[in-house]
Structures are given as C-alpha cells and as structure tokens.
Amino acid sequence: xxxxxxxxxxxGPTGNPGDGQPSDGLKAGLKNRHLSMIAIGGVIGAGxxxxxxxxxxxxxxxxLISYALVGAMVVFVMRMLGEMAAASPNSGSFxxxxxxxxxxxxxxxxxxxxxxxxxVVLAVxxxxxxxxxxxxxxxxxxxxxxxxxxxxxTATNLGSVASYGEFEFWFAGIKVVAIGAFVIVxxxxxxxxxxxxxxxxxxFAHLTDAGGFFPNGYGxxxxxxxxxxxxxxxxxxxxxxxxxxxxxxxxxxRATNSVIWRIGVFYLGSIFIVLTLLPWNxxxxxxxxxxxxxxxxxxxAHAGTIMEVIVLTAVLSCLNSGLYTASRMAFSLGERGxxxxxxxxxxxxxxxxxxxxxxTVFGFVAVYFNYAFKDTVFNFLLNSSxxxxxxxxxxxxxTQLRMRGILVRExxxxxxxxxxxxxxxxxxxAALIMFVIGYMFVDDANREVVTLSTLVAGIVVLVGVVxxxxxxxxxxx
Numbered sequence: 001x002x003x004x005x006x007x008x009x010x011x012g013p014t015g016n017p018g019d020g021q022p023s024d025g026l027k028a029g030l031k032n033r034h035l036s037m038i039a040i041g042g043v044i045g046a047g048x049x050x051x052x053x054x055x056x057x058x059x060x061x062x063x064l065i066s067y068a069l070v071g072a073m074v075v076f077v078m079r080m081l082g083e084m085a086a087a088s089p090n091s092g093s094f095x096x097x098x099x100x101x102x103x104x105x106x107x108x109x110x111x112x113x114x115x116x117x118x119x120v121v122l123a124v125x126x127x128x129x130x131x132x133x134x135x136x137x138x139x140x141x142x143x144x145x146x147x148x149x150x151x152x153x154t155a156t157n158l159g160s161v162a163s164y165g166e167f168e169f170w171f172a173g174i175k176v177v178a179i180g181a182f183v184i185v186x187x188x189x190x191x192x193x194x195x196x197x198x199x200x201x202x203x204f205a206h207l208t209d210a211g212g213f214f215p216n217g218y219g220x221x222x223x224x225x226x227x228x229x230x231x232x233x234x235x236x237x238x239x240x241x242x243x244x245x246x247x248x249x250x251x252x253x254r255a256t257n258s259v260i261w262r263i264g265v266f267y268l269g270s271i272f273i274v275l276t277l278l279p280w281n282x283x284x285x286x287x288x289x290x291x292x293x294x295x296x297x298x299x300x301a302h303a304g305t306i307m308e309v310i311v312l313t314a315v316l317s318c319l320n321s322g323l324y325t326a327s328r329m330a331f332s333l334g335e336r337g338x339x340x341x342x343x344x345x346x347x348x349x350x351x352x353x354x355x356x357x358x359x360t361v362f363g364f365v366a367v368y369f370n371y372a373f374k375d376t377v378f379n380f381l382l383n384s385s386x387x388x389x390x391x392x393x394x395x396x397x398x399t400q401l402r403m404r405g406i407l408v409r410e411x412x413x414x415x416x417x418x419x420x421x422x423x424x425x426x427x428x429x430a431a432l433i434m435f436v437i438g439y440m441f442v443d444d445a446n447r448e449v450v451t452l453s454t455l456v457a458g459i460v461v462l463v464g465v466v467x468x469x470x471x472x473x474x475x476x477x
Contacts, residue, residue: 030246031165032246032247049289057286061213076429083404083418087411097403109460110391111332112464122359122367133312150363154357185300203276230389386453391437
C-alpha cells in the first residue's frame with residue numbers, strides 16, 4: 001500500500017480526525033481522563049520500585065545521570081512517536097507507521113516482536129503479583145494466584161475497552177498518588193522539617209559524603225543505564241490506546257507534551273529523594289529495596305507492607321496494560337494481513353476477542369514455563385525478549401525520519417506535534433540507542449540478553465522480508 005493511500009485513510013483505525021471514531025470496528029470507549037492517567041502512570045512500572053536498589057548499588061548517586069540519560073532518550077522517542085501518532089492515530093502505532101515508511105517487512109517484524117515482548121511480560125508480572133498475594137494468603141499456592149490474576153484481567157479486557165481504561169485509571173492513580181506523596185514527604189524529611197521523622201535531615205550531603213558523586217567511577221553511569229532502561233518500558237502504550245479514545249489527536253498531543261515532567265517527577269524525583277535520605281551504600285537499600293529503606297529512615301510504620309501494596313498495584317497495572325497492548329498489536333497485524341484474520345475481528349462491543357484470547361493463551365503458557373521450566377525454556381523467553389523495547393525505540397527513530405518527509409509532502413497540516421531539531425536530534429537519539437545496544441554486547445550481565453534478543457529479532461525480520469518478497473512477486477505475477 002502506498003504512503004499516499006494510507007494517509008488518505010488516516011492510518012486505518014481512525015477515520016475522522018475530529019471525532020476519532022474508529023472505522024474498523026474498535027469503539028472509542030476510552031475517555032480523556034482514562035488517557036490522561038494512562039499517559040501519566042504508563043511510564044511507572046514495577047521495575048522502578050523493585051529494581052532501583054540494584055542500580056543505586058552499582059553507580060551510587062551517579063545513577064541519577066543514568067536515569068536522566070535514559071529519560072531523555074524516552075522523551076525524544078515519545079516526541080517522534082507523538083509526531084506520527086498525532087498526524088495519524090492508529091491502534092498499531094509504530095508498527096503501522098514502520099509498515100508505511102520502511103516497508104511491510106518492518107511493520108510485520110516490529111509488530112510481532114513487540115507482541116512477543118508483552119506476552120512474556122504477562123508471565124513475569126503475573127508471577128511477581130502471585131508471590132506477593134501468596135505471602136498474604138499462603139493457603140492459595142503461587143501458581144493459582146498467577147492464574148487468578150491473569151483470568152481476572154483477561155475478563156476485564158474482554159468486557160470492553162472502557163473497562164480496561166477504568167481499571168488502568170485507578171491502578172495508575174494509586175501509583176501516581178503514592179510517588180507524589182513519597183516525593184513530598186521525603187523532601188520534608190531531607191531538610192529535617194517533617195514532624196516526628198527519624199531521619200536526621202542531612203539535606204543534600206548524602207549525594208557526596210560516601211565516596212563522592214561518582215563513587216564507582218564514571219563508567220558506572222553506563223552500567224546504570226543498562227540497569228534502569230528496562231524500567232521505562234511502556235511509555236509508548238498511550239499512542240496505541242489513543243486510537244480508541246474520544247479525541248485521539250488531543251490525547252496524543254497532551255501525552256507527548258507531558259512526558260518530560262512525568263519522567264522528571266516520578267523517576268528522577270523519587271530516586272533523588274532516596275539518595276538524599278540515605279547514603280547510597282546503606283545496606284538496607286539492597287536488602288529491603290530503595291523505597292522501603294527510604295520510608296524506614298523517615299519512620300513510616302509498616303513501610304514494607306505499604307510498598308508491597310504499591311508494587312502489587314504496579315504489577316496489576318502492567319498486566320492490564322500488557323494484555324491490552326499485545327491484543328491491539330495483534331489486532332493491527334491481523335488487519336494488515338500479517339496475522340490470522342480472526343485477530344482483526346471484533347464483537348458487538350468493539351472488542352477484538354480472538355486477539356485478546358490469543359495473547360492470553362501465550363501468556364498462560366509462559367506462566368506454566370515459569371513454574372515448570374524456569375531455568376531453561378522460560379529463561380530463554382525472558383532473555384530473548386529483554387532488548388526488544390530498545391529495538392522498538394530504534395525503529396521509531398528511523399520510521400520518523402521517513403514519515404516526516406511523507407507528511408510534509410502530502411499532509412503538512414497534520415504536523416501538529418513536531419520533533420525538536422529535526423533531523424539532528426532524531427539521529428542523535430538513534431545513535432544513543434545503538435550505543436546502548438552495543439554496550440550490552442560487552443557487558444557480562446547483559447550479553448546473553450542482547451544476543452538472544454538480536455537472534456530472535458533477526459529470525460522475525462527474515463520471515464518478514466520473505467513474506468514481503470512473496471507478496472510483491474504475487475502482485476507482479
């Protein structure tokens with residue numbers, strides 16, 4: 001399909017730029033408040049709460065630079081994606097844009113890789129949530145809890161897109177309120193003005209009083225980048241969900257414009273609070289987790305239980321959004337002929353039932369592998385999907401480089417959101433992503449992940465190229 005034809009069709013799922021009503025059977029069931037909270041909370045995953053302690057232990061206070069670098073990379077990628085999504089909202093998002101700008105093989109490859117990434121995440125998050133629930137109610141085994149949470153959220157997604165949006169609104173709301181409260185209370189404790197706090201209120205002294213700001217050297221910043229990059233996954237979900245919103249262009253524009261302060265407050269802000277409340281080498285940061293250790297230092301009672309509730313909320317949010325995202329990508333692939341046609345069919349409520357159930361089945365299988373073959377099959381699935389999000393970001397960069405030219409020639413009025421300093425900042429972002437991927441190959445802790453992810457990506461791309469070649473040959477014949 002030519003770029004001209006595709007642009008005239010507005011990318012498929014959204015026919016009228018004014019009302020954003022889907023033209024392919026999907027229902028515009030997401031309200032503005034749903035999209036706003038998905039945009040705000042979508043960038044906050046369980047990885048922020050659980051994995052930040054390890055990054056602090058490796059890089060010390062310099063982990064803030066690691067978060068800032070990755071945060072800037074995500075801001076730029078979201079700006080590029082926002083430019084394309086505001087011009088042509090689509091439930092396939094970057095996969096549909098890659099299809100249009102780079103070729104059918106690119107849309108096929110990145111779409112299926114992204115689907116694979118999220119169905120593996122389903123198993124990881126279901127297991128993490130089940131571990132917390134089992135600690136509260138030991139009578140129910142962990143595997144049963146994993147099945148229960150998967151089944152409940154599958155039912156939610158099968159209900160309607162509005163039910164997904166409502167669940168995510170409250171899940172994301174809890175995360176946002178929790179981190180906002182943590183930053184405010186923590187800042188008061190940092191300066192010693194929090195009533196009843198056990199913290200000595202050392203101000204910013206802890207940023208340099210335990211070996212300086214770079215206690216483990218400048219190279220630790222790069223190690224920190226590899227450790228924190230995966231906690232940013234999911235920020236692109238809002239561009240997929242926008243296709244089923246009341247006003248997709250407005251939703252995408254708002255989400256794109258707000259990503260800077262979201263990352264600044266929720267990531268840099270909360271980690272900054274942890275590092276100013278405690279010395280970076282305090283053992284409690286790795287033993288209890290960075291947020292629990294920080295809350296304990298303030299004197300907050302039952303800090304561990306509070307964080308368990310918040311982490312469980314983050315896990316359920318990730319599960320909910322992961323299932324939604326995987327199903328909509330499967331739907332888009334089916335619509336473009338790159339997946340079974342059944343995936344592109346919707347019921348009377350505008351729900352792609354086959355796409356949801358197909359994604360759920362693979363998720364259930366992955367959960368089974370996590371319990372039955374954790375060190376073999378599941379470990380392979382986990383490692384082979386670990387770097388895919390970086391590949392997605394890289395494809396977004398190259399897609400935007402091509403799409404800008406298409407839009408300027410054919411529909412310049414749709415460029416309501418523009419990438420800054422184009423094309424130089426796009427190229428710089430792509431170079432940074434490639435550097436991170438390259439650095440993973442020489443890092444002992446990440447070499448297996450990036451190698452297996454690259455191998456799987458190469459196989460999928462090869463399949464995509466072969467299928468594309470056969471389509472073109474069939475058309476010529």
